[in-house]
Amino acid sequence: MALIVQKYGGTSVGSPDRIKNVAKRVARFKGEGHQLVVVVSAMSGETNRLIALAKEVQASPDPRELDVIVSTGEQVTIGLLAMALKELGIEAKSYTGGQVKILTDSAFTKARIQHIDDEAMRADLAAGKVVIVAGFQGVDAQGNITTLGRGGSDTTGVALAAALKADECQIYTDVDGVYTTDPRVVPEARRLKSITFEEMLEMASLGSKVLQIRSVEFAGKYKVKLRVLSSFAEGGEGTLITFEEDEDMEKATISGIAFNRDEARINVVGVPDKPGIAYQILGPVADANVDVDMIIQNVGLEGTTDFSFTVHRNDYQKALGILEGVQSHIGARSVSGDDKICKVSVVGVGMRSHVGVASTMFRTLAEEGINIQMISTSEIKISVVIDEKYLELAVRVLHKAFGLDSES
């Protein structure tokens, strides 16, 4: 008998029929003798509906009151799932974040969990009940309702698993695991049986939106055994997220190819190579609340330096305008940019002990005539910025070049 925390997202509970299907799955685990805590999101579309309603009343909704409103989405789902389980003859009890009590700070709309009271849940589990908890929400020390921000239900699941010392935290999504890359781009992409926590972080931040990053960090911090599974396919093993590097030396060097087509590049060329120049360039950008992703600086001509960075494509015009505004002040020769770019990354912990990953990557792209505009590396990933039109081609040839097309 294991204690399992399961989390079902908005699509998995998007209709009464889908909620009944979740109940059947939960009932099957219960029938196998496991103790179950089930975390659910709002039915798909519901959170957006509530936010739109709030914005009709107040263009910039008051954060405290927005959380009061938005948290009702999950509250409806927990009641419905409890009913669906009772209809199957399974004892179940729903809990709001406040009822658990999932104590957070008071940062409305993006609160962080500080403590979870597991007493009531443990009593219900001991009494044979399935415990159903509203994801994404908590309560602060003053009793105000808080929410954890978008995707926060994953974090709720992992935090409950940590607090209850659960044997496993299962995240059910509309995909059946983490893939070597997006199967819509590379049909030969295959599901990874396991992926390390660090790889998952890189994959997630690079646009493989399977899990919310914070939940993965949380799982890493508390060593929660985390598994991603499909809520629609039956019987799959999903992908296990591990926190120790695989001992198997035969493991592939590279776990996956991530990509992101939401980026734009800004180049600041020929600025004086002196201390503080990076701050002079990026300070105004940060002040305008524009997030910067890759940052690259290289030596330029005659005591100058060239500086490039990428921003979200939606922020491209804004960032470009800011830089053009400060160009003369910082003494740059030119400011330019391109919003028809994309970022492609190879990710894998095996990279640490294998030389040649970078050269394989660059050679593969060169053979296809794909020009590399920017390169950025970390310990377990190499990212390149290329022309957007080559995205699919680049991902496909890299997937093959690193032997991901077939079971290794």
Place this chain on the structure above:
Amino acid sequence: MALIVQKYGGTSVGSPDRIKNVAKRVARFKGEGHQLVVVVSAMSGETNRLIALAKEVQASPDPRELDVIVSTGEQVTIGLLAMALKELGIEAKSYTGGQVKILTDSAFTKARIQHIDDEAMRADLAAGKVVIVAGFQGVDAQGNITTLGRGGSDTTGVALAAALKADECQIYTDVDGVYTTDPRVVPEARRLKSITFEEMLEMASLGSKVLQIRSVEFAGKYKVKLRVLSSFAEGGEGTLITFEEDEDMEKATISGIAFNRDEARINVVGVPDKPGIAYQILGPVADANVDVDMIIQNVGLEGTTDFSFTVHRNDYQKALGILEGVQSHIGARSVSGDDKICKVSVVGVGMRSHVGVASTMFRTLAEEGINIQMISTSEIKISVVIDEKYLELAVRVLHKAFGLDSES
């Protein structure tokens, strides 16, 4: 400066625009220097939507979980109204029933309020904030979410007014007060400036659905000054519900004419006139959960008695079938009925000190050729059952006969 509790029903908060209108009204009262506690219902249609959703998952929804779901309706409204007030520059804070804490028993879907903690609300009022409370909901001693049953937001308003010792509890509805009768039947009907608590109870139970009966009882018990007003018309005084009889001897004998066309009549004729016969007749009806309204027994022929009662029209066939089933057992000569009847009542505390109300009523109906099938009286009302087709005529002529057509 007064402390006022205002309650707005589902129609009054039925859209973002209507919520903004409520906020403007609240802001005006605030501007006059009053302290305000505002109780709101779910947006119109929302409670029904949530119940329908629940029934898609479980045909007979689990009561505890149904309350978890349904209570979200009011929770959305409190957040929206708080936002609308902040948008007008008014400090406001929303409270769920659990946050207040409105302590109830654990009778899910029909809980009764046991205690209200007024500490947090008082602190917010003292700090100049408008306090917004979700109607219809509370929390039991174990922290479970409860609801007070349909129309329970009125009860929340009155209970808060009692707990806070408010100067007045204002119930805003889609009518601008209590009328002498339904203006759709008698265009000459006029708004009553005041009505006694007892009259209001009789008017409410007879089908004038302005206020939930329990809230009126509650107001009577705690001597809450209760006023019914329109949430759409501005500046009206509404109708004040009083708890002492008017000292003004010029007050009309009759306050209003109530009616109900949802009833059906059952007659059990020629049963042996012996102890226990009423129970033998009504016991099986009550066992079948059929509510009985009027009950009349009269002396019949040769040691027999005739027994009549009214039920809701929806229960007519069921009740008739039950009586036909026990007819031989109770020794009745015949069992019959009619579902094309209606009940018309004259209501007024003045009746106590004025003879002749009954004779005026009966003469007025007789002059129009309207046959009276049943009569039932209480201290402050006289009800008659007549053929349904005469309903409008009867209400109109009685309204005129008792001098209600014009200001007295």
